[in-house]
Amino acid sequence: xxxxxxxxxxxxxxxxxxxxxxxxxxxxxxxxxxxxxxxxxxxxxxxxxxxxxxxxxxxxxxxxxxxxxxxxxxxxxxxxxxxxxxxxxxxxxxxxxxxxxxxxxxxxxxxxxxxxxxxxxxxxxxxxxxxxxxxxxxxxxxxxxxxxxxxxxxxxxxxxxxxxxxxxxxxxxxxxxxxxxxxxxxxxxxxxxxxxxxxxxxxxxxxxxxxxxxxxxxxxxxxxxxxxxxxxxxxxxxxxxxxxxxxxxxxxx
Amino acid sequence: xxxxxxxxxxxxxxxxxxxxxxxxxxxxxxxxxxxxxxxxxxxxxxxxxxxxxxxxxxxxxxxxxxxxxxxxxxxxxxxxxxxxxxxxxxxxxxxxxxxxxxxxxxxxxxxxxxxxxxxxxxxxxxxxxxxxxxxxxxxxxxxxxxxxxxxxxxxxxxxxxxxxxxxxxxxxxxxxxxxxxxxxxxxxxxxxxxxxxxxxxxxxxxxxxxxxxxxxxxxxxxxxxxxxxxxxxxxxxxxxxxxxxxxx
Numbered sequence: 001x002x003x004x005x006x007x008x009x010x011x012x013x014x015x016x017x018x019x020x021x022x023x024x025x026x027x028x029x030x031x032x033x034x035x036x037x038x039x040x041x042x043x044x045x046x047x048x049x050x051x052x053x054x055x056x057x058x059x060x061x062x063x064x065x066x067x068x069x070x071x072x073x074x075x076x077x078x079x080x081x082x083x084x085x086x087x088x089x090x091x092x093x094x095x096x097x098x099x100x101x102x103x104x105x106x107x108x109x110x111x112x113x114x115x116x117x118x119x120x121x122x123x124x125x126x127x128x129x130x131x132x133x134x135x136x137x138x139x140x141x142x143x144x145x146x147x148x149x150x151x152x153x154x155x156x157x158x159x160x161x162x163x164x165x166x167x168x169x170x171x172x173x174x175x176x177x178x179x180x181x182x183x184x185x186x187x188x189x190x191x192x193x194x195x196x197x198x199x200x201x202x203x204x205x206x207x208x209x210x211x212x213x214x215x216x217x218x219x220x221x222x223x224x225x226x227x228x229x230x231x232x233x234x235x236x237x238x239x240x241x242x243x244x245x246x247x248x249x250x251x252x253x
Numbered sequence: 254x255x256x257x258x259x260x261x262x263x264x265x266x267x268x269x270x271x272x273x274x275x276x277x278x279x280x281x282x283x284x285x286x287x288x289x290x291x292x293x294x295x296x297x298x299x300x301x302x303x304x305x306x307x308x309x310x311x312x313x314x315x316x317x318x319x320x321x322x323x324x325x326x327x328x329x330x331x332x333x334x335x336x337x338x339x340x341x342x343x344x345x346x347x348x349x350x351x352x353x354x355x356x357x358x359x360x361x362x363x364x365x366x367x368x369x370x371x372x373x374x375x376x377x378x379x380x381x382x383x384x385x386x387x388x389x390x391x392x393x394x395x396x397x398x399x400x401x402x403x404x405x406x407x408x409x410x411x412x413x414x415x416x417x418x419x420x421x422x423x424x425x426x427x428x429x430x431x432x433x434x435x436x437x438x439x440x441x442x443x444x445x446x447x448x449x450x451x452x453x454x455x456x457x458x459x460x461x462x463x464x465x466x467x468x469x470x471x472x473x474x475x476x477x478x479x480x481x482x483x484x485x486x487x488x489x490x491x492x493x494x495x496x497x498x499x500x501x
Contacts, residue, residue: 208334208336209334212336236336236337236340237336237337237340237341237473238337238341238473239337244337245337245338248336248337249263249335249336249337249338249339250263250265250268251263
């Protein structure tokens with residue numbers, strides 16, 4: 001294990017769309033309470049891979065997964081997928097708040113899916129989640145306002161708060177800043193740095209500089225395969241593989 | 254997945270051009286510094302105050318080249334956000350120019366201590382200092398070539414030459430101290446000779462640093478990975494000269 005205890009681990013993971021493998025034989029370990037970035041050119045399988053990590057891939061038709069994804073040593077593909085997604089939360093490329101709901105309900109809905117809780121408990125969880133998502137100070141006086149009243153960056157942080165409300169152990173982020181402006185991106189990146197104190201974070205990004213800024217470890221994918229994995233600083237300064245070097249120096253992509 | 258690096262040019266050809274421009278700037282600065290060392294030594298050796306003044310007048314030009322290089326390298330890093338070999342190259346060039354600046358400064362310092370009245374050195378001391386000059390100027394030239402043309406082999410050769418210069422520096426010190434005892438009237442000139450010998454030794458060290466940065470830029474290896482540092486003791490405690498160890 002390259003960086004301490006592995007919270008999440010894939011073992012020869014292969015994922016198919018129909019008969020075509022989008023990722024092949026990926027074995028990778030995600031260190032606990034660290035941020036791991038997955039980079040690579042379009043079509044290299046980054047998003048497919050991250051969607052396998054909480055069984056989102058199988059929600060699409062004609063898909064199949066082989067190999068294992070181990071959370072604390074247990075294969076998530078032998079567990080209830082809903083429970084898996086509670087333990088491994090996900091934030092998507094575009095902010096996707098529930099548009100008909102208030103800010104408060106967007107966060108509390110995660111708890112409602114997990115059973116009935118007393119109002120005090122829900123209130124505390126909403127506040128905690130909004131604080132963790134660095135959004136509380138901006139919305140505390142208007143939590144009953146529609147989620148759509150928030151800016152794009154705020155909506156993305158609301159989605160992060162929603163994911164955190166279920167108290168996951170791992171947070172997956174699939175290009176969480178690609179639809180945001182630089183200021184909103186900076187806030188999310190700052191937030192990711194804080195979240196790793198409590199969560200294991202996996203982020204897919206097209207933005208190499210973002211990976212360099214936020215990630216402790218980085219994995220480079222190419223044509224559905226894992227080319228290189230290591231500490232971010234090393235990968236961006238002294239990559240082992242020529243292919244990695246060619247990609248990060250802009251010789252292809 | 255293909256294990257081969259996919260063919261094709263860099264997505265931004267202008268990027269390579271910018272890196273080349275950075276190298277050209279650093280090389281131009283190296284040439285300027287080398288010229289100051291060459292002419293500074295000539296002025297000192299010939300006790301030629303007019304020639305010395307011309308070297309001193311080039312100090313401002315060196316400052317300007319250093320500032321320009323720093324600006325260009327920082328702008329490249331900010332605007333291009335380089336990674337891997339490109340990042341290492343930019344960082345190495347930035348650091349190399351600091352060493353090239355120091356080399357030029359040492360040529361400046363030789364010009365600065367030039368005094369009238371030539372021919373005061375003994376023949377063997379003069380010959381030794383001339384040999385040191387020949388070697389260190391060659392080292393500076395070689396470090397510039399290594400940096401400009403990505404030549405790891407040239408850079409690696411510098412470390413052994415540096416040991417040779419260190420050894421000559423010690424020999425020069427010994428000769429100068431002997432002569433000081435015999436001819437105290439020449440103390441001013443001999444003190445300056447001591448400084449010049451020291452300046453040559455420092456120039457060689459700085460040329461090696463340029464070589465180290467070049468190796469880092471190309472291979473990613475830091476000095477400790479290919480040239481382990483040996484323990485260093487005071488000169489008087491050394492029993493035999495070390496060779497090829499680069500023990501600065």
